[in-house]
Amino acid sequence: MLALFYIFIGVAIGVSFWQITRIMNFRGVIATDEDNTKQGRNSLLFMAFFYAMMIYCLIYMNVIMLPESASIEGEHDDNLFNITFILIGVVQFAMQFLIFYFTYKYKGSKDKKAKFYADSHKLELIWTVVPAIVLVVLIGYGLWQWNNVMDLSDDDAIVIEVYSQQFRWEARYAGEDNTLGRGNVNFIQGINTMGVDMNDKNAQDDKQVTELYLPKGKKIHFKFRSQDVLHSAYMPHFRAQMNCVPGMVTEFGYTPKFTTDEMRQQSEVIAKTAGINKIRKAKGEDIYEFNYLLYCNKICGASHYSMQMKITVVEPEEYDKWISEQPTLAKVIQ
């Protein structure tokens, strides 16, 4: 790869200097008919390259993309995304064709005369109204889904606090009462790394962890806090993301749809994992296994690029067992 890269650079520099010296005679300045013909042809060549690249990426890069949404709320995101993507795909292919084909077709020559065509109210009406109608659909579906995602009114949701700091994540489950104890940076001391107010009675049964376990099929209500700078809790498999802002609590919620084990059996995930492991094997690294992740997606400092937390989605029974094994804060912090 590296050799290829040096060759590329060498060729690029070589070609540029060869060209520059070859035409040091700087008299060719305005396009002639011959230039128009040549550049018209180049336009077609470029269009071929461009379409080949677009189609190649669309087909062969499918495997690297995120698998289907692992949250119930995210299903409509995927739907809306697919609708939008097909729409803009069609428009993109049509418009690019017109641009480069017209460049070729109407390349100038001395014998040609351009059409004097300055205005057409009908055409302009068409390309104002048609996009407007399409947008009404996209905006309508989008807003409906946005309200859907941001709706956190479910009282039975499991409340979990996600806490960010340079450069790690922690989390706190609300415990039996499903209410989080108060938190503030002034309470940070020793093992009380999340700054929980231990005088608050709601805090006693809270449980602090460094990895998330979520039950399948139950709505999770996340509350985010940050200790130092902005972070963003990004959980792409669940189509979820929210900034963690120092000084305020932000919220997001979703319902996990597949357990981690189920996700590993999913065909898109199997294909992507196989691709990754082929590369890892060649480099002599250990085998990768799919896991849900929460990682930082807002620039936060030097180690921003490695700030992550594992999420494991399990069946509700297993979750109940796991959560009951976690010690409460009252026990941990005396």
Added chain:
Amino acid sequence: MSEHHHKETFVTKYIFTQDHKMISKQFLVTGMFMGIIAVFMSMLFRLQLAWPDKSFTIIEAFLGPHQTDGIMNPDFYLALVTIHGTIMVFFVLTAGLSGTFSNLLIPLQIGARDMASGFLNMVSYWLFFISSVIMVISLFVEAGPASAGWTIYPPLSALPQAIPGSGAGMTLWLVSMAIFVASSLIGALNYIVTVFNLRTKGMKMTRLPLTIWAFFITAIIGVVSFPVLLSAALLLIFDRSFGTSFYLSDIFISGEVLHYQGGSPVLFEHLFWFLGHPEVYIVLLPALGITSEIISTNSRKPIFGYRAMVMSIMAIAFLSTIVWGHHMFISGMNPFLGSVFTFTTLLIAIPSAVKAFNYITTLWKGNLQLNPAMLFSIGLVSTFVTGGLTGLVLGDSALDIAIHDTYFVVAHFHLVMGVSAIFGMYAGIYHWFPKMYGRMMNKTLGYWHFWITIVCAYGVFWPMHFIGLAGLPRRYYSNTAFPMFDDLADINKVITIFALVGGIAQIIFIANFFISMYRGAKATQNPWKSNTLEWTTPVEHIHGNWPGKLPEVHRWAYDYSKRVDPNDDDSDYLHGQDFVLQTTPLLEGEEQS
């Protein structure tokens, strides 16, 4: 003015000049110099992204204390992306683009002797120069330059404990930007006043070339939004240096609780994006204006739908000031606001679509003179469409959640504003070089420059959409901490190769520019057979632009290929040739277009 010819010294002619044509060249050359720095930076961080564990002599040679054995430090990676973004957005695409072409073309195309205030114009350039110098100096600060991203969100940008670049580097950044804002404001006010007051006889607003419309509206957006950035920067300076808490609250860092209480970073985000989003259009609209002019001239056809073009510029400008929240869907602001901003954001697609369709219709049945400037303009339409369409995904709050701040976003905005605006700038330079330097640029080098650049631009940014859809965040120093990104490594290498080739290919342009300046073929008065007023001035620059009286305008700028019989495409040209200067009076019985 032309009557008093002062004796000019080197200093008054080339340095402290008040002549808009010289000031425009000063903006251009300064902008190009900053551009070279920014492109070079992007090549360095692309090397890091493609080969994170490889040692490079070039990195060892240039990064000094910010690298270890030829591998750059994570802090400095962030500094590079921060300064790359800052320089490109503000110094190259705002000052370099608007500064150059607004200055050159506003007086020349509206038929004025100079800007309304030559002195303020000079001040505007020198403030820009000082701010550029400070920005460059900030690169050499010991702890490194600003590294909180070009959006400089606090608290990261406010606390040197959080990242070393937020020390002296950030201070210089803020000072530089404050001066920059002053420069832009002075420039913009000057442009607005000039367009309002100094139009020559007959140059009604409805006869202005689209370039002027674009520069004019851009200046208005600048005046509306830049002061807000200035206030955001000032408040940040207060927080950093004087202990106020506008943006900061409840922070525990390096083992202690800081005293800040009650501020909110979300306030900064609002203030920043109130400029930040219109800024996108401050960058893009002049490029679109330039393109309108060049596509029409080189198609030998009137621009299709002049009125619709003007209205869409206005609509975009208006909407651009009420959509800033789409950068903040996941900032923690009220979800209702998210709905409002989704609605306004997606509306921008309508005027943008109108513009794209009108460009394509202008090409239709034209007699396309494929000069390098024309190719870059066509390239702009292509990248504008490609980048604009993905805006429909990102502007939709529900979809944005899943891909916010990934490489999908990077691909989107680089295509729609970065590459497009740069293409507009290149188009403008190729087209008006003869007006600036009295010589022509070489076309063969121009062709090489264009085709290599567009292939590389798409080679870089098209695949980037897909690694974004794989969930890869931007501003990651390395993707090696996540096995799930291992399969993206090869794509990153390909992108880097395209970026390096594309970056190095800009040497062709630089060489063409400087060689042509001294050795290019002498320009004729109207080399592109264009209608607008700037081509009625003498090739040799004179103070006051026109010897003798100012020209009088009788028609709009787009009477290309006008026929004797408007309904018969085979009939003869009405004025005997396929262009009609704006100064040509209407023939008897000729209809106004």
